[in-house]
Amino acid sequence: MSTLYWIRRDFRLDDNPALFYALQQNCKHAVFITAYDTWRTHNHSGIQIDFIERHLNWFSDELTKLGIKVTVIECNTFDEQREKLTQFCRSIGASSVLANSEPELREKVRDTKLAQTINLTLYDADTILPYGSVLNKQSEMFKVFTPYKKAWLNVLKQQGFEQTYLAAIPPSNNEVTQQSQFAFNYEKQDSSKWPLAHEFMQHVLPRFLTDKVTDYANDRDFPAIKGTSGISPYLTIGAISPKRVIYDLISYYPHILEDMKAPIFTWLNELIWREFYRNLLLSFPNLNKLHDFQTKFKRFDWPDHHEKFNAWCNAQTGFPIVDAAMRQLKQTGWMHNRLRMIVASFLTKHLLVDWRLGEAFFMQHLIDGDLAANSGGWQWAAGTGCDAQPYFRIFNPITQSEKFDPDGSFIRKYLPELANVPLKYIHQPQTYLDSIGDKSYWPQLVDLKEARLQALDYYQKELNTDE
Incomplete structure (x- = not known):
């Protein structure tokens, strides 16, 4: 009888405990299983699936060098995954399956059911510190970020983090005569502008850590400046381990854990x-179902502003x-973090559109779409989440634009119809465009002052209902 390695979101040799132990058990087979209908239901973007496909093909070649044959089993649902995986184990005589765990609720339910029919062993590999290792004095998950951060740092400094699997599986020198050519039956969007993870780790991240x-x-x-690392898509699909990232960060900056006010700490x-x-996703399962973290929003009745939502999209x-941020998202599959906050605040506050619609739209387009971070960020913007900004904090998109895109270079890049608008008008071009009879750009969807007051009144009214 043999061992089967189940590839999930762990397309890496580095810090991959499931693969590490599979090789110790002389594993000869690995499997990746699609779930097309489930992916669509969960709004996985075409660019992310393409990104996964590219990494799977690379990873398959690496596993071939290690003597492991990779098989892709096409399924539509998690239920079908269980059935076909069980059949595949019988066909190759596998007595056990090793995989790295996934914290999302639906995935955990699938694994629990699967463990009733096959010998399934799971390992944690997608966080720096083990799940549940950072708790408050009541042995519960924190509900506010700052005390969580302080506790997290204390645990890291006192206990360190598991480094057993870092570089535990060195790349093989064995030649592969034919590259893998797996192709998913999914509506994909080209992700080739993003290098594969091993190229990112060799060239992009070192430059970021030394220069940026x-x-x-x-x-x-500042969205016009390439000042971020761009690592989020790789962490999302598990092509890069977060433990490897912090290991490298500490190697470059040994004292980073001691000074939370240092500029470099901002990235950590x-x-x-x-x-x-x-950890919130695991500790509060209803977050997996996109329930509001703050229960006082349970009966919040979002207005039906379908036309405004479509205009935003x-x-x-x-x-x-x-508009420039939304163009960036649709054209590139990514959006600058400051812009994510601006457009989310605008949708939920100025337009009073349910944050779940924005969350789904982001997931359908983002290469780094992740349930935990995406839903958490949207609830933060809407004021309904854990340690969220208060509902009465409303970003003004014009002042945000003036502050973070002062010369309008980002706006002009994604809104070429405004390329010739003078700097004086670039953040509010309507007056200038009207003066020259230019109808190429849209009039403002709402009056900001009126929309802000309307949002404040609506939130107050809804939150006072039933109290």
């Missing part, structure tokens, strides 16, 4: 936010920073 991370605290808010702070959101709001 010290300026990250300032540059990250984003990694800790990722850990926070993923189609970059037709009349607010250049919002």
Whole structure:
């Protein structure tokens, strides 16, 4: 009898405990199983699936060098996955399956059912610290980020993090005569502008850590500056381990854990936010179902603003920073983090559209779409989530635009119809365009002052209902 390695979102040799132990058991077979209908139901974007496909083909070649044959089993649902995986185990005589765990509720339910029919062993491999290792004095998950961050840092400094599997599986020198050519039957979008993870780790991340991370605290808010690392898509699909990232970060900056006010700590702070959101997903299962974290929003009745939502989706709001951000998302499969906050606040506050619609739209387009971070971010913007901004904090898209795209270079890149608008008018071009009779750009969808007051009144009214 043999062991089967189940590839999930762990397309890497580095920090891959399931693969590590599979090789110790002389594993000769690995499997990747699609779930097309489930992917669509969960709004997985075409660009992310293409990104996964590219990494699966690379990973398959690497496993072939290690003497492991990769088989792709095409399924539509998790139920079908269980059935076909059980059949495949019988066909190759596999007595056990090794895989890295997934924290999402539906995936955990699938694994629980599957463990009733096959010998399934799961390992945690998608966070820096083990799930549940950072708790408050009541042995519960934190509900506020700052104390979680302090506790997280204390655990890391006192206990360290598991490094057993870092570089535990060195690349093989064995030649592969034929490259894998797996292709998913899914509506894909080209992801080739994003290098494969091993190229990113060799060339992109080292340059970021040496040249850019010290300026990250300032540059990250300006979308026209390439001041972010771009690592989120790789963490999302598991092509890069977060443990490898923090190991490299500490190697470059040994004292980073001691000074939370240092500019370089700002980037580490984003990694800790990722850990926070993923632990919330596991600790509060209803978040997997897109329930509001704050129960007082349970009966919140979002207005039906279908036309406004469509205008937002189609970059037709009349607010250049919002429309340029939405164009960036649809054209590239990615959106700058500051812009994600701006467009989410605008949709939920100025347009009073249910955050779940925005969350789904982002998932359908983002290469780094992740349930924990995406839903957490949207609830933060809408004021309904864990440690969210209060409902009365409403970003003004014009002042945000003036502050973070002061020369309008980002706006002009994605809204070429505004290329010739003078700088004086670039953040509010309607007056200028009207003066020259130019109808190429949309009028403002709402009056910001009126929409802000309307949002405040609506939130107050809805939250006071039944109290």
